[in-house]
Amino acid sequence: AATPTDLVKICAGTHVTDLSSSGDLNVQGVGSGSTVITGSGLAPVWTHASGDLNLTALRITGGVSAQNGGGIDGGGMGPAHLLTLANASVDTNSAASAGGGIMAPNVALYNSTVGQNSAELGGGIFATETVFVDASSLVTVNVAATRGGGIHAPVVTGSGTVQGNTADFGGGLAGVGALDISGGLQIVGNNAINTGQGGGTYCDPCDGLGITLNDVTLSGNTAANDGAGAYVGNAAVVAFDDVTFADNIAAIKGGACSCGVAETWSPPWTTSLSPATEPRGVGPSTPTITT
Numbered sequence: 001a002a003t004p005t006d007l008v009k010i011c012a013g014t015h016v017t018d019l020s021s022s023g024d025l026n027v028q029g030v031g032s033g034s035t036v037i038t039g040s041g042l043a044p045v046w047t048h049a050s051g052d053l054n055l056t057a058l059r060i061t062g063g064v065s066a067q068n069g070g071g072i073d074g075g076g077m078g079p080a081h082l083l084t085l086a087n088a089s090v091d092t093n094s095a096a097s098a099g100g101g102i103m104a105p106n107v108a109l110y111n112s113t114v115g116q117n118s119a120e121l122g123g124g125i126f127a128t129e130t131v132f133v134d135a136s137s138l139v140t141v142n143v144a145a146t147r148g149g150g151i152h153a154p155v156v157t158g159s160g161t162v163q164g165n166t167a168d169f170g171g172g173l174a175g176v177g178a179l180d181i182s183g184g185l186q187i188v189g190n191n192a193i194n195t196g197q198g199g200g201t202y203c204d205p206c207d208g209l210g211i212t213l214n215d216v217t218l219s220g221n222t223a224a225n226d227g228a229g230a231y232v233g234n235a236a237v238v239a240f241d242d243v244t245f246a247d248n249i250a251a252i253k254g255g256a257c258s259c260g261v262a263e264t265w266s267p268p269w270t271t272s273l274s275p276a277t278e279p280r281g282v283g284p285s286t287p288t289i290t291t
Contacts, residue, residue, distance in 0.1 A: 010035050010058060018042070018063075022049040029058030032089040032112075039063035044073040045093065048104075051077065054084045060101075063093040068126065069103030070095040070117060079105045079129055085112040095119040098152065099126030100142060106130045107153075109137035109160065114150075118143040122152030122174075123165060129153070133160030133185065140164050147202065148174035149190060159184030166191045169231075170202030171221065175211075179203040182214040192223040197231040197258065199223040199248060204233030212239040218256075219246040226250055227258035 008027045012034040019037065025048070029035025035058040039045035045063035046055075053074060063070040070093035074083050083104040089112065090101040101117035102125045109132065114124040124142035125131055131153045133139060137160040139150040149165030151173045162172045162185065171190035173181065179201065181187075187200040197204075199221030203211045211232050218229040228248035232238055238259065245256040 010037070014038055016040065018045060018047075020047045020049070021053070022051060024051040024053075026054045026056070027058070028056045029088075031057050032059045032087060035059065036061065039071075039093070044069045044071065044095075046072045048072065048074045048083070049076045050081070052082050052084070053077070053104075054086070055088050056086045057088065059089040059091070061090075061092045065093075065095040065097075068095050068097050068119075069099045070119065071101045072104065073099070074102070074104030075099075077105055082106040082108060084108045084110070085114075086110040088112045089115070091115045091117065093117045098122050100144070101125060102127075104128075108132040108134075109139075109158075110134045111136040113138045113140065115140045115142060118145075120145045122148045123150065123167065125151045125153065127151070127153040130155040130157070132156075133158040133162070135159040135184075137161075138163065143167065144170075144174075147176075154178050155180045156185060157181070157183040159186070161186040161188060162190065163188045164190065166193055167202075168192065168194050168196035169204070170198045171196070171223075172200045172218075174198070174202040176203070176205065178206060178210060180212045181216050182212070184215050185217070187216065187218045187221065189220040191221070192225065192228075192231075194224055196224050197226045197233075199228040199250070201230045202227070204231065206232055206234060210237035210239065212237075213243045214239075214241045215243075217244045217246070218248060219244070221248045223248075223250040223252075223254075225252050227254040229255065230257040232257065232259045 100119035123144035144167035149167035
């Protein structure tokens with residue numbers, strides 16, 4: 001167990017181990033290419049039971065979880081606590097359920113990469129509260145068998161990039177009940193495959209607070225079904241402000257955005273942005289919404 005002042009330094013090298021910790025803890029490596037913590041392949045690489053966890057200048061790889069958090073399992077940290085990665089990498093981990101790379105209530109990435117992880121839900125990151133991705137961070141090439149290839153979370157902020165992730169529903173990001181994305185996030189080149197919807201983002205059901213996109217770019221995403229940029233189902237309110245859709249292509253309908261029911265749009269999605277016959281976009285529609 002750690003105290004709030006605990007600092008652990010890990011030297012360069014490849015360390016094959018499954019770690020566990022609790023309490024507020026700061027861990028520093030030498031660099032993500034030098035300090036490598038590789039799991040046994042039988043459990044998460046790092047399980048953190050409570051408190052905040054800050055990981056700096058290291059790589060977490062090779063974890064396999066029969067439940068959640070293949071790379072880092074912080075599911076027991078508690079809703080007020082934060083997992084922070086700085087100059088770090090979490091890659092090539094898997095979980096049978098949620099969070100192939102990371103499972104935690106709140107996650108913050110600074111100059112870090114979460115990539116090539118896989119899970120049923122949240123291939124890269126599964127967060128129950130929030131995710132922050134700074135401008136120099138990347139969530140990429142993660143896979144979810146069901147929802148949220150890159151990230152599964154209700155709130156995602158920051159100006160980083162979510163790119164090249166894949167899932168049946170929500171190749172880039174997914175939320176259930178509500179989805180709030182803001183801060184300049186770039187959602188690029190993600191894919192909804194099989195019969196999936198929402199290449200970039202997916203929220204269904206979205207009957208809680210609805211979906212809010214503020215200062216977001218969705219470009220080059222694809223969907224094998226509807227809503228290449230965004231798919232929204234059963235939402236009370238769809239609020240878009242300063243959102244750019246570009247070059248998103250859906251096989252069926254809603255290149256830009258597709259919705260399952262008639263929601264209240266704020267601002268209204270007008271016929272000047274897409275055909276009146278499909279007011280949420282049809283085919284490779286690429287409107288830019290700015291209010």
